[in-house]
Amino acid sequence: MVAIDPTILTDIILIGLSGTLICLAVHFIPVGGAPAAMAQATGIGTGTVELAAGSGLVGLITSSYMYAYEPNASMLLVMAAGALGASMMLASTMLAGGLIYAYGVAVPFASAQVKKDPITGERQDIYVSKGTQGQGIPTICYVSGVVGSGLGGAGGGLIYYVLMQYYTPFFSTSAAAIAGVFTMGVFYVNSVIPSYGVGGTIEGVHDPKFRRVVPKDVFTSIIVSMLCGIVAILIAGGMTP
Amino acid sequence: MSEIKEIPPTQLMIFGIIAGLVGIYLTYLLPLAVGRNGGGIALALKTIAPAFGALGAICAVIWGADAVRRVAKYGLGTGVPSIGQIALGMGIIAAMFGLAITKTMPIAGPVLAVVTASIIGFVIGWFAQHVIKMKIPVMIRCMTEIAASGAIIIIGFSAAVAGNYDFVNNIIPRVFDTGVILFIFWVGAVAMLHPFNACLGPDERQKRMLYLAGSTGASTMAIVGLAAIMTLGASGVFTMLLGIVLWLIFYKKFWDEVYNDASSVVGTGLIPKTEA
Numbered sequence: 001m002v003a004i005d006p007t008i009l010t011d012i013i014l015i016g017l018s019g020t021l022i023c024l025a026v027h028f029i030p031v032g033g034a035p036a037a038m039a040q041a042t043g044i045g046t047g048t049v050e051l052a053a054g055s056g057l058v059g060l061i062t063s064s065y066m067y068a069y070e071p072n073a074s075m076l077l078v079m080a081a082g083a084l085g086a087s088m089m090l091a092s093t094m095l096a097g098g099l100i101y102a103y104g105v106a107v108p109f110a111s112a113q114v115k116k117d118p119i120t121g122e123r124q125d126i127y128v129s130k131g132t133q134g135q136g137i138p139t140i141c142y143v144s145g146v147v148g149s150g151l152g153g154a155g156g157g158l159i160y161y162v163l164m165q166y167y168t169p170f171f172s173t174s175a176a177a178i179a180g181v182f183t184m185g186v187f188y189v190n191s192v193i194p195s196y197g198v199g200g201t202i203e204g205v206h207d208p209k210f211r212r213v214v215p216k217d218v219f220t221s222i223i224v225s226m227l228c229g230i231v232a233i234l235i236a237g238g239m240t241p
Numbered sequence: 242m243s244e245i246k247e248i249p250p251t252q253l254m255i256f257g258i259i260a261g262l263v264g265i266y267l268t269y270l271l272p273l274a275v276g277r278n279g280g281g282i283a284l285a286l287k288t289i290a291p292a293f294g295a296l297g298a299i300c301a302v303i304w305g306a307d308a309v310r311r312v313a314k315y316g317l318g319t320g321v322p323s324i325g326q327i328a329l330g331m332g333i334i335a336a337m338f339g340l341a342i343t344k345t346m347p348i349a350g351p352v353l354a355v356v357t358a359s360i361i362g363f364v365i366g367w368f369a370q371h372v373i374k375m376k377i378p379v380m381i382r383c384m385t386e387i388a389a390s391g392a393i394i395i396i397g398f399s400a401a402v403a404g405n406y407d408f409v410n411n412i413i414p415r416v417f418d419t420g421v422i423l424f425i426f427w428v429g430a431v432a433m434l435h436p437f438n439a440c441l442g443p444d445e446r447q448k449r450m451l452y453l454a455g456s457t458g459a460s461t462m463a464i465v466g467l468a469a470i471m472t473l474g475a476s477g478v479f480t481m482l483l484g485i486v487l488w489l490i491f492y493k494k495f496w497d498e499v500y501n502d503a504s505s506v507v508g509t510g511l512i513p514k515t516e517a
């Protein structure tokens with residue numbers, strides 16, 4: 001169909017990179033799953049996919065807004081808008097969750113994976129209730145979550161930006177819908193893959209699990225995202241009359 | 242549970258693929274077949290044609306729910322919803338690709354979408370099994386199946402809203418621009434993941450789960466019909482009413498199964514006293 005030219009190759013690699021950013025983001029977000037919902041594990045009390053996709057989709061909205069109202073926006077600006085939106089979404093989720101954990105459930109925030117919080121230096125282990133995996137969202141988890149969702153939002157913004165370059169000539173006004181829906185598909189694929197890797201729960205960047213699972217998840221994600229990138233660019237190829 | 246006869250996976254797979262694709266193709270071929278003559282029957286056939294897309298999608302929902310059941314039985318660690326979401330994520334990528342790239346030969350679109358979805362599903366399943374090391378023996382096969390059924394669900398319900406599966410002329414203005422695609426994505430995923438998520442447990446049985454899958458698929462069809470009233474008018478009314486009727490039938494069947502299974506729980510008596 002189309003000969004491999006360097007621009008297309010770069011774009012495929014960019015889509016692969018953005019999928020990898022999303023995959024990496026999931027590892028940063030403190031996901032506690034069902035145990036955290038009962039304040040028996042550190043993190044936010046819902047699944048990996050819900051958090052990553054939720055923050056990522058808000059990032060997609062902010063980055064597409066940037067793209068729509070600033071036509072000359074550079075790639076970095078679109079990515080930054082995505083990162084900002086996603087981080088705000090997750091930060092407010094964690095803040096609201098933290099308020100409920102602190103004043104509703106009344107648990108001290110403590111991580112079971114590290115002895116001292118790497119940021120504040122506070123002892124953690126003495127506050128962990130017996131028989132639990134920590135409770136609430138300690139400082140390191142909060143910071144890790146904000147950084148992670150920023151990466152995810154930037155990744156979503158990057159795919160959107162690349163796809164818009166391809167689709168605008170063929171679909172004009174509908175390009176945003178098509179690029180957005182495609183980005184959403186890539187987002188879900190890339191947030192489920194790492195959630196299988198981490199096995200449902202992870203505390204954030206300080207979790208020993210982080211180092212163990214990141215390489216294989218990122219490798220999987222880069223291959224799958226590049227496959228999606230090829231498919232996405234072929235869609236535009238199929239439209240050429 | 243071994244004494245209860247279950248429908249084999251291959252049979253459900255063939256049912257899902259064939260019935261799903263036939264339904265999707267009817268939305269395109271039925272108006273073509275009666276195209277020239279404009280009698281009352283022809284008009285009626287044209288009106289009901291889009292509903293077949295949704296019927297095909299229900300078959301794919303039933304197949305997909307069974308595939309979800311087989312893989313999620315092993316315990317994914319992330320909950321059943323994650324697999325429904327990845328299914329529709331893969332499905333939507335493949336569906337857009339398959340329908341968009343065959344602009345000159347639309348007849349090949351849905352088949353190409355299913356094949357692409359299977360390839361993406363196979364790749365993800367292979368990586369999940371051999372790189373992430375999930376140790377689920379049916380992972381590769383089920384991932385392939387749920388991706389393919391996801392693609393059929395997306396195309397089927399989209400065709401019911403758009404009239405047929407022509408990507409550029411129908412699906413983009415009627416499904417993408419109106420935002421109905423987001424609804425199809427989400428509710429399609431829930432239709433597929435909910436049956437097993439709701440039924441799982443030690444007393445889970447395939448028959449009950451399949452009826453629930455039919456009911457979630459049909460309720461999705463009813464709401465898709467509501468969206469189709471906006472885009473197609475009379476066809477949407479037909480889709481919605483048929484969806485409601487099917488939903489009631491399947492839900493009644495599911496209800497009966499629940500009662501049937503509940504009545505077959507046998508009392509085992511009190512825990513025997515162990516003092517010697």
